[in-house]
Amino acid sequence: MQCREARGPPVGESAPGHFSIRRGTVKHALVIEDDALIRENVIELLTEEGFAAEGAENGRLGLEAALRSPPAIIICDVRMPELDGFGVLEALRQNPSTRSVPFIFLSAKADRADVRAGMNMGADDYVTKPFTRAELLEAIRARIVRQESLRSAPDIPTAKPEPGSVVIEDPAMQGVYALAAKAAQALISVLLLGETGVGKEVLAQSIHKLSQRRAGPFLALNCAAMSESLLEGELFGSERGAYTGATQSRLGLLESANGGTVFLDEVGELPLSIQAKLLRVLEERRILRVGGRTPVAIDVRFVSATNRDLEAEVARGAFRHDLYYRLNGISITIPPLRERRREILPLGLRFVDSAAAQLGRPAPTLGEDASEILLGYGWPGNIRELKNVIGRAVVLADDSITPEHLPDFVRKSRVSQPPPSAPPASAGAPDSRGLRDELAAMEKRRIVEALDKCHGNQTAAAELLGMSRRTLVSRLSEYDLPRPRKR
DSSP: OOBOOOOSOOSSOOOSSOOOOOOSSOEEEEEEOSOHHHHHHHHHHHHHTTEEEEEESSHHHHHHHHHHSOOSEEEEESSOSSSOHHHHHHHHHHSTTTTTSOEEEEEOGGGHHHHHHHHHHTOOEEEESSOOHHHHHHHHHHHHHHHHHHHHOTTOOOSSOOTTTOOOOSHHHHHHHHHHHHHHTSOSOEEEEOOTTSSHHHHHHHHHHHSTTTTSOEEEEETTSSOHHHHHHHHHOBOTTSSTTOOSOBOOHHHHTTTSEEEEETGGGOOHHHHHHHHHHHHHSEEOOBTOOSOEEOOOEEEEEESSOHHHHHHTTSSOHHHHHHHOSEEEEOOOGGGOGGGHHHHHHHHHHHHHHHHTSOOOEEOHHHHHHHHHSOOTTHHHHHHHHHHHHHHHOSSEEOGGGSOHHHHHOOOSSOSOOOOOGGGTOOOSOOHHHHHHHHHHHHHHHHHHHTTTOHHHHHHHHTSOHHHHHHHHHHTTOOOOOOO
16 A cells, blocks of 8 residues: 555535645545545545545555554545454554544445444544535544644543533433533534433533534524524524514524534424525535525534434425435434433432522422332423422422422322332442432432532532532531532
8 A cells, every 4th residue: 555646536526615634744644445436536635635645445454554554544434345444443442552543434324323333432423425525624624623632632521521410320321421422522413312301402512512612602492482484584594674674684593603503402393494494504504594695604513303203204204304314413312211210319309409599498308208209200201390390399398308299190100110220239239228328328429529529619519519508518517528628
């Protein structure tokens, strides 16, 4: 294998806004692709952009080349003879010299499910064939910039949430957030799936905070909350005189979120006419305001969410298949609360503290009988319903929340599912401790983590925990924890 000089036509069709990756010393790029035409074209494109580009015709040769001389970036096909892209990726991630080399998959549309699994194995991004010059360059640029920022800023956020920020107790949710952290570092669109109230917007915010766009805005829009005419103006903005009463130009959501993330909630409710316009935005990264004639370039990342089965909606013609593929760069399904029952009580405690803080009074305890009822309820409204039920109970309760403070439909409804399963005893799981002790230990751990995160600042720790400072001081005394000093 050898580096090749640029020649022939570029990959795909060129797009407006061409940029060069040339910066500093020449970077070594490795293209592993069994299709000779695609391999040569990608090598040519990289050479034009200032890379020393090398090619390999199969996975085995590509792996040997990467281990012999670790490149600055690897672009790799999924399906290849002798050793496929997954085998290459797995071997690279196990070797210390190539463990952190940016890795981009080139995939056919039919390989999307496999690529998602590959990203979970350690891939950084993927580009779907056929791709344009701009799409590939943008993916490469993002990984190079990311790698350079890691060298200069080693404190890049990780998948571990801040104490008090998100409740992640269930193994399935730990997997969800691990996948979300992976997706956050890529440029692909993310589609969040799950029932109403499972926490899709919270996950979308986490993706934004873990991404390179975290310094930019995070703007959310409920697509089901507006009429078609209002939705168009809200998304794309409008020019002066576009309609009666439009006395000045107005930026839309997509333009206002430039450099950040747009969260489209209930995206399955978009009218077909708006779907067509959104598809054009996703393809061209330009918007046309209502009443405008000049397209405006935008730079946003799309995270969408729905409780609908979009594949079924596509089949019946209610949702555009091309828009579905654009939004579904990687999909993440959030399980309902009834399937992650070990999170019910930690979430309940969180909501008790926040509701009491809003009322300006000490938080009541969550009684054992009430806790058992909460665990036995099916929660069709998921986390949103739990929050409402707890908020009502805090208003009614004095020192402790008991069954009488819960709504009748919660008290009378039981599900046949067992309470959250505990890990085996060998993993250090609680055995004969009562529910009350388990809750206390859980809350005590949260308090210690928050105080450590806030360097002993009790006011900041109370805010992080969603409780008043007075409640935090009371809990410190109750759990026999020393009053910390600011560090």
